[in-house]
Amino acid sequence: MSRTERLYKIDQLLRRRRVVPLEVFLDELSISRATFKRDLEYMRDRLNAPIVWDREAGGYRLGGAVSPGLDYTLPGLWFSAEELYALLVSQKLLSDLEPGILATHVAPLQERIVSLLEISGKSSDEIMRRVRLLSMARRSVAxxxxxxxxxxxxxxxxxxxxxxxxxxxxxxxxxxxxxxxxxxxxxxxxxxxxxxxxxxxxxxxxxxxxxxxxxxxxxxxxxxxxxxxxASAYGIFAGKPKARAVLRFSPERARWVREERWHKDQTGETLPDGSYRLTVPYADERELVMDILRHGRHVLVEKPASLRRRVAEEAAAVAQRYAASR
The missing domain is CATH 2.30.30.520 (SH3 type barrels.)
Incomplete structure (x- = not known):
């Protein structure tokens, strides 16, 4: 039985029974007293588990005080994509902080994140070495x-x-x-x-x-x-939607785009030839034009005419520049 499985078994026993004697843990888990003590210490110190020894009842139970702001829960054996992303982003942001007035407050948060990562059965260093968060086109702020x-x-x-x-x-x-x-x-x-x-x-x-x-x-x-x-229009640019862009992606590119979320109010349909029609509201076409152009020949703007013309002009200008540089 792995350590992660033991932690879950300890948690289950404590939740099923009001008080659990030490002998029950050792028998159910098939471990030594020393191993159980290490697991118990880990759950208390790293997972904030409120496990106390009840001398009168002769066993362990749940019910000790929990540190303010830290609830006791055992995360899943592995994380969802959103959970892993949130943990790693939090760890990265805290690690990137310069030493300052928050240093003493940040350290416990980092320890908590590390303990949550390690509940998967792997060390936090191993997870962060194997899973990378890459930033693109990040601009510095004073x-x-x-x-x-x-x-x-x-x-x-x-x-x-x-x-x-x-x-x-x-x-x-x-x-x-x-x-x-x-x-x-x-x-x-x-x-x-x-x-x-x-x-x-x-x-x-x-x-x-x-x-x-x-x-x-x-x-x-x-x-x-x-x-x-x-927040009602496409991208970061402000304003109420002035139009809805209707984009048709090639069957090849449709395999990716149909799974993407461009906007909360988008609509999409797969056409008989395998292509994909995506409709998104927008107020300012600048960011939308850039995202359309990155798909190159695999996307066609069907509507509105003004957006279609803008993308066509940009594409023609790109082709002309390449032709002139030969």
């Missing part, structure tokens, strides 16, 4: 700017920020009321009320070059309004 924006967000204050526009190659000064932070495709974004534009906008935090906290309360935008305006 720590001071991030801290000030986050502070303004949580303290519900306005902020003055210098935002670099890559499209226009210039810096704009904006007064904003931060609403929420978004981590999307390995980068940080800020949904905010822009007092210059008098409307909701999304800012890439890597473009914020300076941030200053203002002694003015932030404008409050209701959550339902934020969701309607900023």
């Amino acid at each position: 720590p001071r700017c991030f801290a000030l924006v986050a502070r303004a967000l949580m303290e519900r204050q306005r902020a003055e920020v210098d935002v670099y526009s890559r499209a226009r190659d210039c810096v704009d000064v904006r007064i904003i009321s931060p609403q929420r932070l978004i981590h999307y495709r390995d980068n940080w974004y800020l949904d905010a009320w822009c007092h210059w534009r008098n409307g909701l906008r999304t800012f890439a935090l890597d473009t914020v070059q300076r941030a200053k906290l203002l002694d003015q309360p932030a404008v409050e935008v209701e959550e339902c309004v934020l969701d309607e305006h900023l």
Whole structure:
């Protein structure tokens, strides 16, 4: 019997019986007293199991105090994709932190994550060596700017920020009321009320070059309004959907795309020839055009005409550039 199986057996015995004598554990598990003591110590220290010795009843039982914020549960013998991803992301983010005021608080969290990973029967080092999280096109954010924006967000204050526009190659000064932070495709974004534009906008935090906290309360935008305006269309760009993109993927590419989620309100259908028609709402076509072009000749924009024309122009420009470089 593996250690993981023993831990589950100990847990089952404790839950089935009010009190479990030591001899019952040793008999059921076919282990020595020393091995049982090690397993018990692991469950208490690493899994936060509230196992106590009841002297009057002559056995072990559940019922000790649990550390604040740490519930006692045994995870599965292996993790779901979402669980493993969450654990590894948490471990990576905590490991990447610079030593600071959070150091003493972070250490117990890291130990807890390690213990959860190891319940699978493998060491956390082995799991992290075998399973990698790769970032792509991650852009760095100035720590001071991030801290000030986050502070303004949580303290519900306005902020003055210098935002670099890559499209226009210039810096704009904006007064904003931060609403929420978004981590999307390995980068940080800020949904905010822009007092210059008098409307909701999304800012890439890597473009914020300076941030200053203002002694003015932030404008409050209701959550339902934020969701309607900023989460109802494709990608990170804000705005209510202005159109629905209808894309037809080749039978070959359909094998991948039909399993992908481009948007929460997307619809899809497999056509008789094996191709796949995907329909997604969008407000700003910039990000959508980039995602369409990465599929090359395997995708065709059917509707609307404006998006079809934009993609065709981009594809023609690419072909012309390659032709000119021969």
